[in-house]
Amino acid sequence: MTVALRVQQRGKRARRGFHLGRAARTSILALAGAYFLVPLLASARYALEGPHGSYTLAAVTALLHDSVLLQSLVTSLEIALGAAAITLALLTPTSVWVNLRVPGLRRSMEGLTLVPLVVPVVVVVLGIYGAFPSELVASPVLLAFEYVVLAMPYSYRAIDGGVQSLDLHTLVDAGRSLGGSWAQVFCRVLVPNLRSSLLGAAFITVAYSLGEFAMANLLSFTTFPTELYQIGTEQVSEATAVSVFALLLTFGVLLALSVLGKRSRRTSGVAGRPVEDPLAGVAADLAAEVEAVLGRADPGRPGIVHDGRSVP
C-alpha cells in the first residue's frame, strides 16, 4: 500500500469520524431541544385549541382582560426586581468585605449562605416574618426579602466567585492611593469589574422570584404563580396559556438583563470610554423598583389579596 493511499484512507476515516461526531451532536441537540420544546408546544396547542379541532385566541384574550392576573404579574415583577436589587446591595459589599478584610471567614460565609437549602422553607418564612417590622409584613417587600434569603445559596456564590477572581487588594489599594474613597472605589472600580457576576446573581434571583409559589401561597400573597394556580383550578386552558406566557416572560426578562449587560460591555470596548458603572445602571433601576414596591406597600392596594397575619 502506498503512502498516498494510506493517507487518503486515513483522511476518509477522519471525515467519517467527523460526520459521525457532527451527527451525534445534532442528534443530542435535537433530543434535548425536543425534551424542552415538545411540552411547550403541546401546552401552547392546548391553550389555543377551540371546539371541533379549531384554534382560537380566546384563552389568551381572556388573560388580557383578567385584571387580577395582570396585577399579580406586576407584583411578581416588582418583587423579583426588588429581590435582585436587595441581593446585590447586601451581598456584594459583604463578599468584598469578607475577601478583603476577613478572608478567614470565607468558608463560614459559604456555609452560612447554604443554610436556606437545609432549613425547611416554612422555618425561613416564619423566621423572616417574625423579624420583620410589623408595618411591613403585609407588603410584598416581605416576600422580596424572603426570596433574597432563599436565592442566597446561588446568588452569593455567583457574586463571591467574581470577587475572588479579581485581584481585589491591588485594585482597592490602587483606587485608594489615587484618591478614591471606599465608596468611589467600590462603585467605580469593583462593580464594573464584577458586572458578569452581579448580572448572574441578578438573573438567578429574578428567575427564582418569578417562579416561587410555596412561600407566596403560605403568606397569602397574590403573585403570578399563585394566581396561575388559582386559574388552573377553574379554567385549565387559560391556565395553560398563562404557563406558556410565564415561561416566555421569564425568558424575556432574563434576555433583557443579558442584553443590557452586553450593551454596557460593547460601549466600553468600542469607544474606549470609562464604563459608567454599567451595573450601577441596572442597580439603579432595580433600586427604583424597590422604592416603587416600598412606596406602594399599601395593604389595601387593589389586586393584591393578602392576609399577612394569617400565617399558621
Next chain:
Amino acid sequence: MRSEVVTIERGGTTRGAPAKDRTGVRVELVECVQRYGDVAALDRFSLAIEPGELVALLGPSGCGKTTALRVLAGLEQIDAGTVRIGGSDVTAVPPNRREIGMVFQAYSLFPNMSALDNVAFGLRLRKLDAVARRRRAGDLLELVGLSAQSGRFPHELSGGQQQRVALARALAVEPRVLLLDEPLSALDAKVRAQLRDEIRRVQLEMGITTLFVTHDQEEALSMADRVGVMASGRLQQLGSPDEVYERPVNAFVAEFVGSVSRVPATVGAGGWVEVLGGRVPLPASQSAFAPGTSVDVLIRPESLSVAPDPLGFAHVVRRSFLGPVMHVVVAMPGRFELLATLPSSSAAEIVVGSAVRVEASGAPLFVTAPRETGA
C-alpha cells in the same frame, strides 16, 4: 530618550517647560512599629527622605520593606510611630488624602478602563473637567511613550506597557510622594532595564520624592540616590549606593549587597589580617579585634586574584563567562569556596579542575566573628 519635558501643574499641563522649579517634599517615618501577631514587620523603623530624592529600600523577602512603603501610603496602620509628609503628621490620614502616587508589583490597571481612562481616573475623582482630564492623561501617556496605545485596554498591553501606564496614572494626580512597590519584578530583563531608566528619568524630570522598594540590588544601586538596606523590620544602613557597597556597616549588609566570599582568617599584630597565606590591612573601623583572634573576612570577588599555579592548593570548580568579566569559583583546602571576578581576557588559562593560587588584595570589605550571619 525624549528631551521634551512635561511638567504637571495643578489645573493644567505645561509642555516643554523645565521641571526644576518643582520641588518634592520631605518624607519621614519615625520609630514606626507594625506587628502581625508576634512578628514585627517594622521594629522601630525610621527613615527620612529628602525632597526630590529617590530612596530605594532593599532587603530580603519578609524584611518589612513593603510594609514600610504601605505604611507611608496609609494602606497599613502602624501600632506606634509617626509618618510625616512635607512636615505634616499624616499618621492618621487615610490613603486617599495623602496625595501619593503608587505603582504596584502586580499589574494594577483597572481592567474595565482603557489606558487613557486609567491615567485619568485619579483626575476624574478630583472632578477635573473632561477636556483637561483627557489632555493631561494624554500628555502623561506621551511622557511614558504610550500615546499610540491610549485607547487600549489592559489585557491588550504587554506587562511593561501596563507598568508604564501605571506610572503615568500614579503621576497624573500630582502626588507629593511617588511610591514604587517592586514595579519591575514581573517583567523580563530587557524591559526591566528599559523601564528602570524610564522611571528614573521621569522622577528626575518631575523632581518628585520617591520611595522605591525592591529586592533587586542592581535596580536599587543603579537607580537610587540613597539605598536603605533592611532586615527584620529595621533599617541596617542608609547611604549612597557606593557607600553601601564599599563601606557596609555590618556583615548582613556586606553579604546582602553584592557578592562576597567569607574566608577564615586570623588577626595579626600591627593592624594586619592573615588571610589566604598573605596579609591584608585590618580596616581602621574594625580594630576592636585583638591580635590572634580568629575571624571571618568578607572579600568582594573583584578583590581576589586567581593565577594558574601547578603547586597551588586551590583548584577551579566552575567558571561563568559574563562578557567582559568571568566569574570563577575556586575550592580551597579548608572546604570552602571563593568567588573571584577576573577580566575575561586574563582568564583564558583558568580552566575547570586546574590548580591555582588565590590572593586577596587591599583591605577586606568587612571583618566579623566567625560564623556570624546577622547584624
